[in-house]
Amino acid sequence: MIEVSNVVKSYKKEVVLEIEQLHIGRGEVLGLVGNNGAGKTTLFSLLLDLIKANQGHITNKEIRVDQSEEWKSHTAAFLDESFLIGYLSPEEYFTFIGSLRGLNKQQVLDFVGGFEDFFNGEVLNKKKYIRDFSKGNMKKIGIVAAFIGEPEIVILDEPFANLDPSTQIRLKTLIQHYTEKHNGCLLISSHDLHHITDVCNRIVLLDKGKVVKDNLKSELTLVDLKKYFENEIVK
Amino acid sequence: MASIYIALLANHFLNMLVNNSKVVFAVMLSLLLGLLSLQFYFGVDVTPYSFEIFAPFSSLNPLVIGALILWVVLLYTLVFYQYRSQMYLDAGLLDKKTKFRENDYTFLERFGPLAPFLKMDLALITRNKRSKSAVIAGFIFVFYGLLFFTGAVESYESPAWQFFAGIFVTGGFMFSFGQYVPSWDSAYYPLLMSQNIRYIDYLNSKWYLVQIAIIISTILATFYLYLGWDAYRYVLLGMIYNLGINSYMVLWGGAFVKTKIDLGSNKKAFGDKSAINYKTMLLILPKLALPLLIYGLSAYYFSHELASIAIIAVSILGFTLKKPVFRQIEKVYKKEKYTTLKAYKS
Secondary structure, eight states: OEEEEEEEEEETTEEEEEEEEEEEOTTOEEEEEOOTTSSHHHHHHHHTTSSOOSEEEEEETTEETTTOSGGGGGEEEEOSGGGSOTTSOHHHHHHHHHHHTTOOHHHHHHHHHTTHHHHTTSSTTOOOOGGGSOHHHHHHHHHHHHHTTOOSEEEEESTTTTOOHHHHHHHHHHHHHHHHHOOSEEEEEOSOHHHHHHHOSEEEEEETTEEEEEEETTTSOHHHHHHHHHHHHHO | OHHHHHHHHHHHHHHHHHHHOHHHHHHHHHHHHHHHHHHHHSOOOOHHHHHHHHGGGGSOOHHHHHHHHHHHHHHHHHHHHHHHHTOSHHHHHHTTSOOOOOOOOGGGGGGGGGHHHHHHHHHHHHHOHHHHHHHHHHHHHHGGGHHHHTOSSGGGGSHHHHHHHHHHHHHHHHHHHHTTTTGGGGGGHHHHHHSSOOHHHHHHHHHHHHHHHHHHHHHHGGGGGGGOHHHHHHHHHHHHHIIIIIHHHHHHHHTTOOOOOOTTOOTTOSOOGGGOOHHHHHHHIIIIIHHHHHHHHHHHHSOHHHHHHHHHHHHHHHHHTHHHHHHHHHHHHHHHHHHHHHHHHO
């Protein structure tokens, strides 16, 4: 579904991302791991055409993301708080996102109502603006909004960070349910190797902007990943 | 000297109070407005009284200096207690939470595909400090015409200046809000850029908002009828020109402005250096210079009737050019997308 070809992104001659070829297919739950500065968020920003690649290009269902906007109708993302509208209530925000994806208010409310468990009763009907919620709850709001309208491709940057342990477990279930039901693809980045190996069926390891490992989960286990990062420390 | 120094000190504390408290600000403002209106409407000259108060400052009368010192001490204590009450971090954070207001925007449904954007814009305007100041600026501009139509300033009595007033009376909100589109949405611009949003819908919703504001300002300005039909005629002409041409000219200029706006703060609400660049300056020509020239010249060489007709004709022409202009703005948005995103991020 997504094809990254010969992409180079650099800031002032310093190359931050360099990927020759990366193909992401249907049904994949791709986990992106790597230390800070490995290029995870840069890759996601390129996929969403929020920054411009110095070389190469990315296609999303055969559509070049930097040339057409057609890919936006089947792609959704939550990278950070700049994907939230602080002065709206969660319900208003969900309805706004839903209306952009062709859903009416009732459909949206029905959909997000299904996440009451994930929200842990802390989000809906609170009569509060998003800017007044805690970081963790903001994250929950952003994650759920990304799933509204069931887009084929969902991109989440560090979804596990800032969430309390129970919510992390609920998020894992949510992701597993979603991938069972939909034949799209899901891209997740995380620092947490446990979570990533739990939910993803393919893992890509980035280091200093380059793909170091790219394996199906069956071949690359948690033990291998841990070993890799332990060796990094020794070096 | 000493008393002037002490008076300055007092003003400094007074300033701090005004900045921190809405009540003090309101009191000061109404005091000032009250004195001004006394002078203007009732012919009471307040200057002899103020002279009485301030004249002794130049002497070294110990009584005066004593009174001043007392005044400073009083203000100082007020400021001190005010700051102390805000010292604790949790108290400061507590009052950041804003009261939630449920708004019913269903009446906007009739705008079809634009409805979601208009709802968002209304929430933007009503729930954020910074955008509220844009509304207040627009409201104040409604009274701007008083300077022009009452003959208060002699050099403003030429037809071109009167028309200038008409444009500002009806277009205050248009200028204060429109020049910062899309900066109002800077906090969540990445969201807008990765969602399924057509630029044309986005622009159209802002354009409608500005149109509605122009009409509301015109209605508010009906009181100029007291000053005669002539004054209100300029207001109506201003409205027509704003509706027909300026409403999208302002949006066009805004597309070049890449100022990140912090919605929660009032800083730089009026005038921002980074909002001025040669492109926005260039667009002032059709916004202000052109209509003034058209009106001024045709009123001078022909008649006011012809000048009015000319303005109406140009505005109607402008109205029909909306589509190509919007396409042009869309191009700017697309071309500037990455730099705008970067500017909003930092």
